[in-house]
Amino acid sequence: MKIDRRSFLAFVFGGAAGTALSPLPWKLTDDISIWTQNWPWTPVPPKGETTYVASTCTLCPGGCGIRVRRVEDRVVKIEGRSDHPVNRGGICPLGAAGVQLLYSPWRVRQPLKKVDGRFVPVSWDQAIGEIAGELRELREAGAPEAVAWIAETDRGTTAELIRRFLTVYGSPNFIRTPSAQDAWETALYLTQGQRATAGFDLERVSFLLSLGSGLLEGWGAPPFVFRACGALQDRNGRFVQLEPRLSKTAAKAHQWLPLQPGTEGTLAFGLIHVILKEGLERKPFVATRTAGLEDLKRNALREAFAPEAVAQATGLEAKTVVELARAFAAAERPLAVCGRGAGRVPGGLQETLAVHFLNALVGSVNVEGGVIAVPEPEYIRWPEPEMDAVASQGMQTPRVDGAGSERYPLARYLLNRLPEALLQGEKPAVRILFVSGGNPLYSLPDSERTAKAFSRIPLLVSLSPFLDETAAAAHYVLPAPTYLERWEDVPGAAGFPKPLIGLVRPVVAPRLATMPTGDVVIRLAQRLGGTLRAAFPWESHEVCLRQTLAAAWEPLRKNGFVLDESFRPQPFETASRKFEFGNAELKPLAEFRPHPAPGDPGVFKLTLVPYDSLRLTAALGTPPFLVKALESEILWKNDIRVEIHPQTARDLGLADGADARLITPRGEARVKLYLTEGIRPGLVGMARGLGRGAHDRYLAGKGASANRLLAAVEDSSGFEAGWGIRARLERA
Amino acid sequence: MDQPKNKRYGMVIDLDKCTGCGACMVACMAENNIPFRDDDTDKLLSVSWMHVYRLSNGKPFPHAEECFLPRPCQHCEGEHGHSPCVSVCPATATDYDMHTGIVSQIYTRCFGCRYCMAACPYHVRQFNWWDPVWPEGMERALNPDVSVRMRGVVEKCSFCYSRYQTALNRAYLEGRRELSEEEYQTACTQACPAGAIVFGDLNNPAHRVHQIVKPDLAHGGRPRNPKVFRLLERLGTHPKVYYLTRRDWVRRAGDNEIQKT
Structure with a gap:
């Protein structure tokens, strides 16, 4: 066959056209892209059976119900429980990211001991034994009160085990991490005589006045508060945010009033001033269910709280203050809340009292749509432990943080005062400190001073699952499992208006050589022997939990939470059986003193x-x-x-x-x-x-x-x- | 059994309820195996199927207002499924599904030309400039229902298509061909603690999303509810993600051209 120019060209062009029309180039492109994309280092998650486990989130005090998705023995996702009264299916970003805490490679894998400034892994037996030895030595030296324990919460069996341990050991120094609840609980006790936490019936409010609370930034149980704020909008209610910056909460409020920071309490008194002066208080409630209004009048009706003076202090207009007071008092179900930001700092007690008085004046206390005193749960009823002489003597000593002392009679826990107490004297007042929550070395203000104070403690033991700032400074780290690997009872949900107990359950087997805090307490007590061993008859925290909950255990295990649906606010327990605007204990707090920002305004503008x-x-x-x-x-x-x-x-x-x-x-x-x-x-x-x-x-x-x-x-x-x-x- | 009716899955986000918390973003990351890097602060390079934007009314203090706008893929219908990205893809790696109204993305077909990214007016598409790397042990949290994307491909929100498939499989096993409204919900809808996101079938008058939007299906699903708007409506992309607000300035912010005039 002769190849001439014509047939050559026909072959080349025909071939090219044929190839282009065939699937070949596309197939090749596709194959190349598939080949270049199937790198062996791109992980392929193994398939398996999907199951869901209901549990409770403990990453904040919100107490939301979670639904954890597992594929075989791996946790892949955390979702909100749609049948949970607090979050009703919603979940906050932190809750949704909880899996990453479980699988974080930065978790502490086994007990650590600091030797020459570096952590070395030790066995649980050695760690517990050595710490028990130090505890025994201190106790034999007659100074059991030099032990302190900082815990996340004072509720639930773990907290009670710690407290029981300290009591029988002889130390009054159980310290809860601070929050806005500290001030609210004290305010409820002073005015209503009730030992309770403050619940806020946000779902039924028609006028929500927030004095700096980051309602949409972590205050209370976020999904509960979010839903309530949304529902308030659907009902055409009003939501006013007083805050110096346009926070997310302020952005969502119907009205943002950017007051001068730190003047929230003054404004609350300004509103009380207008309400009292114009006689706008809810008369039936104030007349029949409150006492001591004269005391409040004497204080709030002073010139310092007249609209002009308040306007001067807060940077708002006098007209705005008056209008706000009138609108608040006229609303069907008004509610004022405080606790700045996410409510992690107590704020001044006087400020909280002022806000609470404001609620009482409009009748929003212990009623639907108001502040509700939610009693502390009472399911933990253990026999009184036997205490020896050392313990009795130790328990007589004043608390290291000064709470409950003559100077601070109202406070129950004052972690914020601990650094100062530690810095006093030749030897620090605390010789052994356990930290099972709160990460104080990061979360307390004035970090440098806090670090200096904590560095004076001869033995600092962290029980954090992570190598956080406090753990890094500790002498021993006894890693706790995360909330996805253990049992725990969670009484109450922050700001939720009904009594509730949630259950945390292990979703997966513990991944690392960790031990729940409750078990550490029991093991320490067993090592110390004597009255301590006798006070802890349980072999583990889990057994203790089952026995303590007794009849409540089965429903709790089945349902994941127990809600007291029938709960109604309890009557006031003050001497007068009324809400008290004034009494002997409130007297020293009557004259309101704001707290200016520290520092010289001349130098720091x-x-x-x-x-x-x-x-x-x-x-x-x-x-x-x-x-x-x-x-x-x-x-x-x-x-x-x-x-x-x-x-x-x-x-x-x-x-x-x-x-x-x-x-x-x-x-x-x-x-x-x-x-x-x-x-x-x-x-x-x-x-x-x-x-x-x-x-x-x-x-x-x-x-x-x-x-x-x-x-x-x-x-x-x-x-x-x-x-x-x-x-x-x-x-x- | 009857052939199931065509669906038009869509979403309406109540911007007056959205608190900008970011739970939707995180829930999406967990559901869809979104990778993370040491530095993810440059949002143009950071892969996130759902992104919450911050809008400002531009007024001076104290009249400043802000609004948060979560932005998943808008799943544009265009004219008869010609959404901007689908019409430009040379690899047929993205497609408009007439049965669900979902714009898909097939990673193994994508060869990373990023033409779709240029075509998308909503910045929903993101390119994997880096290999996805999880710190040791954290790959245990990966969801096997969603494939992990490799370096060199474009990815975007799929309206949690894997959840649709899972729900559909379950329904078929039970002998059903139709899904109920709550059976198929995206991860962001489910997570939203403010209840700001509503997801469902725009074709189905029983679904909440239809009732809120009142879509004019003869005209590309234009909302009949005056409080509802779509982003860049004038482009005719006919997105199936709607936004709800009573604030005029927010509605105007949905189209930067309108805002200029």
Whole structure:
């Protein structure tokens, strides 16, 4: 066959056209893309049977019900339980990221002991034995009160086991981590005589007045509060947010009133002033169910709380104050709440009292749509333990934090005062400190001073599942399992208006050589022997839990929670059986004293106000999903961005995104600026939760910690009342 | 059994209820095996199927207002399924499913040309510039129902298609061909603690999403509810994600051209 030019071209072009029309090039492209995408290092999650386990989330005090999805023995997702009264299927971002805490490679794998400044792994037997030895020595030296224990909560069997251990050992120093509930519980006790936690019947409110509470930023049980705020909108109710910056809560409120920070209490008294002066109080309630109104009148009707004076202090207009008071008093079901941000700081007791008085004046106390005193659960009824002479003597000594002393008779726990107590004297008052919650070395204000105080403790034992800031400074780390690997009873849900017990159950077998805190307590007691061993007849925390709950165990195990549907608010238990605006105990608190921000306004022209975000945690390490979801207005590369008003920035000659040094009387941090119209001029808004010294590579070393820049501020009752500090910004 | 009717799955997000908490983002990350990196602060490079934007009314203090806008894939219907991304994909890696109204993304077909990213007016598509890497042990939390994407491909929200398949499988096993409203819900809808997201079939008048939006199905599903709007409505992409608000400035922010005038 002769190949001429014509047939050659026909072959080439025909071949090309034929190939193009055939599936070959597309198939090849497809194959190449498949080949280049099937790298062996791209994980292929193994398939398996999917099951769901109902449990309770303990990442915050919210007590939401969760539904954990497992594939074989792996946890793949955490969802909200749709049949749970608190969250009704919703879940907050932290709750949804909980799986990452379980599988975090930065968890503590076995007990650690610090030798020459470095952690070495030890066996549980050795760790418990050595710590028990130290405890025995201290007790034999006759100083059992030099032991203290910081726990997340004072509720539930784990907390009771700790308290029982300390009691029989001879120390009164059980310390709960602080929260806004400290002030609320004290306010309820003083005015209503009830030992109870404050529940807020938000679902039935028609006018919600929030004095700085971050209702949509972690206050209470987030899904419960979110749902209630949404429902308030559906009902055409009103929601007013008083806060110096346009937080997410303020952005969602019907009205944002940007008052001067720290003047919330003054404003509450200003509203009381208007209500009393104009006779707007709910007369039937005030006349029949309250006492001591004269005392309140004497205080609130002073000129200092007249609308003009309040306007001067708060930066709002006098007209606004008057209108707000009238609208609040006229609403069908008004409710005022306080507890700044996520409510992790008690705030001043007087401020909480002022807000509580405001609620009482409009009849919103212990009624539908009001503040409800939710009694503490009483299912833990163990026989009184036998105490020896050392224990009895130790229990007579005053608490190291001063709570319940002559100076601070109202407070039950004052963790914020511990650093100061530790810094006193030649030898620190605490020789052995256990920390099973709260991560105080990060979460307390004035971090440097706190670290210095804690470093004086000869034996610091952390029971954290993670190597957090406190664990990193500890002498022993006894890792606890995460909430997905253990049993736990969770009495009550923060701010929820009904008594509730939730159950935490192991969703997977413990992954690491961990031990639940309750078991550590029992093991320590067994090692110490004598009265201590006798006080703990249970072989494990789980057995203790089953026996304690007795008849409630089966329903709780089956359902995951027990809700007292029939609960109705209990009558007041004061001497007068009424709500008391004034009495002997309230007398020293009558004259309201605001707490100015520490620092010299001459040197520090600005004021730093920390704020909370649901995408950052306060004590616990923030999981990687949340760090990823964090707004670039808060974190940019490794720098925290602080909010300032454009006018403030102009005055300082600084632009958006500029690097700056944020200086306070307590410390200094490198920050980047974020200019926003959503903050009062003269303020610097800074998110809490960054600047972590420990944890994983997704979180550690990013941004700066607000707590490092803040100072501890104590109110007359001993509670932490700080809300900010004077500061200045300098070009970096 | 009868052939099931065509669905038009869509979503309406109540912007007055959305608190911007980010639970939808995290629930989506957990459900759909979204990878994370040491530094995810540059949101243009960060892969997230759901992103919550912050809108501002631009007024000075104290009249400033903010609103949060969660943005999943808008699952545009375009004209007869010609959504912007589907019409440009040279690899047929993305497709409009007439049975569900879901815009799919087939990772193994995608060769990473990113034409779809350029075509999408909503920035919902993201490119995997890096290999997905999980810290040791954390790959245990990966969901086997959703494949892990590799470096070099584009990905986006699928309205949790795996949850649709799971629900459909279960229904078939029980001898049903139709899913009830609550049987198929996306992870973000389920997680939203504010109850701001409603998901369902826009074709079905019994579904809440239909009742809220009141879509005009003859005209690309335009909302008849005056409080409901879609992003960049004038482009004619006919998205199936609707937004609900009573604030005018937020509605105007849904179209940057309108805002200029």
